Amino acid sequence: xxxxxxxxxxxxxxxxxxxxxxxxxxxxxxxxxxxxxxxxxxxxxxxxxxxxxxxxxxxxxxxxxxxxxxxxxxxxxxxxxxxxxxxxxxxxxxxxxxxxxxxxxxxxxxxxxxxxxxxxxxxxxxxxxxxxxxxxxxxxxxxxxxxxxxxxxxxxxxxxxxxxxxxxxxxxxxxxxxxxxxxxxxxxxxxxxxxxxxxxxxxxxxxxxxxxxxxxxxxxxxxxxxxxxxxxxxxxxxxxxxxxxxxxxxxxxxxxxxxxxxxxxxxxxxxxxxxxxxxxxxxxxxxxxxxxxxxxxxxxxxxxxxxxxxxxxxxxxxxxxxxxxxxxxxxxxxxxxxxxxxxxxxxxxxxxxxxxxxxxxxxxxxxxxxxxxxxxxxxxxxxxxxxxxxxxxxxxxxxxxxxxxxxxxxxxxxxxxxxxxxxxxxxxxxxxxxxxxxxxxxxxxxxxxxxxxxxxxxxxxxxxxxxxxxxxxxxxxxxxxxxxxxxxxxxxxxxxxxxxxxxxxxxxxxxxxxxxxxxxxxxxxxxxxxxxxxxxxxxxxxxxx
Amino acid sequence: xxxxxxxxxxxxxxxxxxxxxxxxxxxxxxxxxxxxxxxxxxxxxxxxxxxxxxxxxxxxxxxxxxxxxxxxxxxxxxxxxxxxxxxxxxxxxxxxxxxxxxxxxxxxxxxxxxxxxxxxxxxxxxxxxxxxxxxxxxxxxxxxxxxxxxxxxxxxxxxxxxxxxxxxxxxxxxxxxxxxxxxxxxxxxxxxxxxxxxxxxxxxxxxxxxxxxx
Numbered sequence: 001x002x003x004x005x006x007x008x009x010x011x012x013x014x015x016x017x018x019x020x021x022x023x024x025x026x027x028x029x030x031x032x033x034x035x036x037x038x039x040x041x042x043x044x045x046x047x048x049x050x051x052x053x054x055x056x057x058x059x060x061x062x063x064x065x066x067x068x069x070x071x072x073x074x075x076x077x078x079x080x081x082x083x084x085x086x087x088x089x090x091x092x093x094x095x096x097x098x099x100x101x102x103x104x105x106x107x108x109x110x111x112x113x114x115x116x117x118x119x120x121x122x123x124x125x126x127x128x129x130x131x132x133x134x135x136x137x138x139x140x141x142x143x144x145x146x147x148x149x150x151x152x153x154x155x156x157x158x159x160x161x162x163x164x165x166x167x168x169x170x171x172x173x174x175x176x177x178x179x180x181x182x183x184x185x186x187x188x189x190x191x192x193x194x195x196x197x198x199x200x201x202x203x204x205x206x207x208x209x210x211x212x213x214x215x216x217x218x219x220x221x222x223x224x225x226x227x228x229x230x231x232x233x234x235x236x237x238x239x240x241x242x243x244x245x246x247x248x249x250x251x252x253x254x255x256x257x258x259x260x261x262x263x264x265x266x267x268x269x270x271x272x273x274x275x276x277x278x279x280x281x282x283x284x285x286x287x288x289x290x291x292x293x294x295x296x297x298x299x300x301x302x303x304x305x306x307x308x309x310x311x312x313x314x315x316x317x318x319x320x321x322x323x324x325x326x327x328x329x330x331x332x333x334x335x336x337x338x339x340x341x342x343x344x345x346x347x348x349x350x351x352x353x354x355x356x357x358x359x360x361x362x363x364x365x366x367x368x369x370x371x372x373x374x375x376x377x378x379x380x381x382x383x384x385x386x387x388x389x390x391x392x393x394x395x396x397x398x399x400x401x402x403x404x405x406x407x408x409x410x411x412x413x414x415x416x417x418x419x420x421x422x423x424x425x426x427x428x429x430x431x432x433x434x435x436x437x438x439x440x441x442x443x444x445x446x447x448x449x450x451x452x453x454x455x456x457x458x459x460x461x462x463x464x465x466x467x468x469x470x471x472x473x474x475x476x477x478x479x480x481x482x483x484x485x486x487x488x489x490x491x492x493x494x495x496x497x498x499x500x501x502x503x504x505x506x507x508x509x510x511x512x513x514x515x516x517x518x519x520x521x522x523x524x525x526x527x528x529x530x531x532x533x534x535x536x537x538x539x540x541x542x543x544x545x
Numbered sequence: 546x547x548x549x550x551x552x553x554x555x556x557x558x559x560x561x562x563x564x565x566x567x568x569x570x571x572x573x574x575x576x577x578x579x580x581x582x583x584x585x586x587x588x589x590x591x592x593x594x595x596x597x598x599x600x601x602x603x604x605x606x607x608x609x610x611x612x613x614x615x616x617x618x619x620x621x622x623x624x625x626x627x628x629x630x631x632x633x634x635x636x637x638x639x640x641x642x643x644x645x646x647x648x649x650x651x652x653x654x655x656x657x658x659x660x661x662x663x664x665x666x667x668x669x670x671x672x673x674x675x676x677x678x679x680x681x682x683x684x685x686x687x688x689x690x691x692x693x694x695x696x697x698x699x700x701x702x703x704x705x706x707x708x709x710x711x712x713x714x715x716x717x718x719x720x721x722x723x724x725x726x727x728x729x730x731x732x733x734x735x736x737x738x739x740x741x742x743x744x745x746x747x748x749x750x751x752x753x754x755x756x757x758x759x
Contacts, residue, residue: 181571253706254643254681258664261623261645265602304664304683305708309735314706318680319639319658329595333622333642336574336596366571 012116014078018109020462021086021101023076029098030073036090036099037074041471041483044084045074045099074099080113086463089473103461120385122289124467124477126282126378126447127388130460132424133395133535137434140544141527143515150517152508157517159507160223161190161442163273164343164368166413183368184343186272189216189224190520191432191503193496194419194444195249195275195347197229198256199290199299199311200380200467202484204492205454205476210237211489212453212496213245222500225272227444230288230313232256232302238263243271249347250334251277252287253313255303261337270342273368274334278317278326278357279349281377281394281420283386287313291381293470296479327360327367335366343368350374350397350420358401362410369415371444372397376421378447378458380477381468394420395438399539402439402523411523415441423448424460428499429506438539439523450476453495454487556584560592560614570595570617577601581608590614593637598630598647599623621649624666638675641668644691654720657700660710663691673697673720676727677705684709684736698725698743702732709736716743 016022023045037045050071076084084101091100114121143149150157164185167175175182193213198206209226216224230251237243238260248271250257279285290299290311300307320326327346334344345368348357354372361367374394379387398418405411418440422431424447432443450456454476457464467477475487511517514527521527529544530536536543558576562568568576573594580587581601587610591597595617601608606627612620619639621630624647635653644663654672664683670693678699684690691710698719703726704712716725725743732750739754749756 252681254662254683257643257662258645258683258685261625261643264600265604265625301685301687303708304685306736311735312706312733314681314733318677318705319642319661329618329639332570333596333619336571336599337623339574339578339600340571 012080012113014080014083014110014113016076016078017104017106019076019078019083020104020108020110021084022104023074023084023090023099023101025074026098027071027073029096031096031098032072033095035093035095039089039093039473041087041089041466041473042082042085044077044082045090046077048073048075080110080116083110085466086461087457087473114384120383122381122383122468123387123462123465124378124380124382125387125458125462125465126421126424126460127376127391128460128462129376129388130425132376132421132427132431133393133530133532134421134431134434135425135427136532136535137430137528137530137541138544139433139437139510139514139527140529140542142513147515149515150512152505152512155512155517157508157511158519159189159504159511160187161520161522162186162415163188163225163345163417163442164415166415168413181340183366184341185368186225186343187223188272188442189222189500190436190442191224191428191500192247192417192442192444193224193226193449194377194446195227195229195247195277196380196446196450197231197249197288197290198233198302199231199294199479200229200477202472202475202478202487203298204484204487204489205450208454208487208489208492209449209496210242210245211493212500214242215493215497216500217245220497220501222504224496224500227275230255230277231290231299232259234298234302235259235263239266239268241268243267244269246271247273247275249275249277250330251313252315252317253311255305255311255313258304259302264337270338273343273345274337275371276330276334276344276346278346279351279373280347280379281349281373281375281391282379283382284349284351284391285315286382286386286390287315289313289381289468291468291470294479299479323357323360327357327364331364331366340366345369345371345417347371347373349377350392350394352392354392354397354401355404358404358414358416361414362405362408367414369417369441370401371417371419372401373444374398374418374420376424377419378450391420394418394435395535396538398435398440399438403540406439406523411439417442417444419444419446423452428452429503429510432503433507433510433521434528437521437524437528438541439525441520441522449496449499452499454492553584555586555588556580557588557590559590560594561590567592568594570597573597574600581605585609587611588613591616593617595619596622598628598649599625601625601628603627603646620651621647621666621668624649626665635672640670641666641693644668646688654697659695660691660693663693663710665689665691667692667694669694671696672718674699676700676702678703679707679710679712679737679739680705682707682710682737690737698722699727699730701727701729703727703730704734704737704739705730705732707731707734707737707739711737712739712741714739714741714743716741719743
């Protein structure tokens with residue numbers, strides 16, 4: 001027994017079985033090229049050599065001896081700052097399959113240590129729960145003999161949705177004849193690229209998304225729009241014809257709006273819409289947080305702030321004191337900026353109070369829509385506790401709101417858009433169409449598009465999830481040129497187009513068996529069922545088993 | 546044709562219609578936009594209309610605007626460079642909201658949220674202001690810093706999240722002479738300077754700002 005003093009152990013000492021990811025290295029395959037250690041975003045591994053004893057047992061002689069050899073290879077660091085995040089970049093650059101991180105099946109004690117210096121754990125990503133209720137929804141009202149089913153490959157389908165307030169026919173006619181103002185409405189593809197800010201995303205990612213969206217619109221005829229998130233938009237985009245594919249967001253930090261307003265006289269077209277962010281599903285009641293190392297010269301200029309400072313946005317808009325005031329004041333100011341010709345809608349986090357907001361919008365003549373973001377929405381930076389435990393799932397919140405509108409006979413007037421966890425396990429079209437049939441006019445996808453179009457490695461097993469510290473191994477959420485050079489904008493654009501073409505096909509494959517082709521099946525809840533009796537009852541849809 | 550040709554010296558826009566009813570802010574804005582095509586000097590007899598004085602584009606300016614009636618919220622909202630707005634009486638919330646260059650003069654007090662998210666231009670208040678003045682203010686180094694001049698005192702949580710605005714609080718005939726900067730000013734402030742004269746309660750955020758010698 002050795003004395004306790006000789007063991008280098010402190011309360012926060014960790015070994016590799018305490019970490020969430022364990023790097024498996026095979027000495028027999030390693031060529032010592034060093035690519036893995038140079039690509040590792042956390043410097044979690046290092047090249048090293050060790051003296052290794054080679055026991056020599058000669059059973060016929062009484063003497064025993066030992067020989068030593070030198071082990072040269074890769075070892076994992078144990079410091080929390082260098083803990084492996086499981087991104088697997090080492091495996092992707094290894095020429096010989098000699099290294100890869102594997103999830104630790106043991107208890108990852110590191111979780112108890114992520115509060116050093118009193119700082120609570122922060123990360124990027126979304127709620128670390130892999131389950132998705134939306135995955136369990138099935139489309140089961142199949143038209144066979146009752147009414148003819150359609151051919152997804154041959155028939156024409158109307159897949160687009162409307163963003164904007166749709167007046168009742170009599171009111172529309174009255175206003176048209178009287179020459180009165182008619183609210184602006186956009187016809188868009190129901191899968192919208194959700195708000196991710198220019199500060200959060202790298203320039204290459206942003207350019208790739210924009211190129212892809214332009215291609216979808218101009219070549220493929222899929223009217224995809226993307227939202228910017230807070231933090232503005234580069235002036236060249238504001239003054240370009242691509243602005244019409246962009247939903248500009250205004251949030252509580254008001255970052256980037258001076259550049260937007262300055263560009264108004266030179267704009268060639270109007271933006272697709274204006275999104276007023278009051279909350280987001282990943283961190284309800286908490287503001288945006290752009291860390292100082294992401295505030296590069298370009299970002300500082302766009303946001304009108306000094307370089308290299310932390311940029312927290314307050315949880316609330318500072319000059320708004322009530323729902324009535326928030327809705328009226330902000331929607332009116334932002335509508336007025338473009339002469340009431342651009343749809344303006346609020347984005348809120350799903351919550352038990354969502355209906356109160358919605359009812360205010362119904363009574364507001366300028367409100368164009370409502371976007372509700374559920375607890376499974378992603379974010380670039382938030383406290384772990386906000387992401388994992390604060391919020392409300394999207395399905396029941398959306399359903400309550402939609403049924404409330406239906407009760408008032410207003411369900412076709414104010415569109416509700418849903419977000420938060422759409423495509424979490426890869427079933428993006430199925431998830432989105434399930435929400436549409438529960439009453440959404442469309443859905444926003446953020447994390448999914450990062451995964452699908454740019455190869456984001458983040459997962460709900462807490463893989464990667466380091467968007468907040470600017471070391472994105474794929475160069476998606478970093479402002480460091482060494483990292484974002486890894487991301488080719490042309491390839492991102494190609495993948496954006498691939499993604500939306502596939503979603504379009506899958507939408508037809510869902511709609512055709514339902515016998516639906518002339519309009520998006522918004523609120524067509526008789527066509528869905530779920531293998532979960534409690535959820536079926538709560539959502540007022542069929543229970544199937 | 547230069548913008549000044551064939552224009553009237555001054556055009557008046559009324560906030561009440563011929564039946565004495567208040568015109569909505571949206572319709573009032575349409576009237577102001579139409580009037581701005583006729584003249585660069587506008588007299589606006591407002592009746593609490595919101596967002597007055599924005600969207601007057603610099604290319605057809607400069608514009609001089611005089612407000613004579615009760616002022617609604619967000620006076621000079623998204624004001625453009627080349628616009629000067631003068632109101633004879635006090636103003637309501639959010640004067641100069643998202644202003645990017647208009648000069649706004651209020652010959653009375655202003656309430657909460659003065660200069661919220663403003664990035665350029667000068668706002669001058671002859672009286673005192675309410676809470677949350679100069680908050681979330683921005684500054685792009687290509688342009689001049691935004692400025693807020695207050696002759697009296699300011700309310701609580703002044704200059705919160707200020708990113709580059711200059712504030713001048715003169716403490717003259719202040720509403721609150723014992724505390725001209727209000728409770729907890731400068732929280733989360735990352736840029737800009739505040740000059741003040743008079744007593745304070747010394748509750749400014751030590752983690753955000755440094756006090757300079759007089």
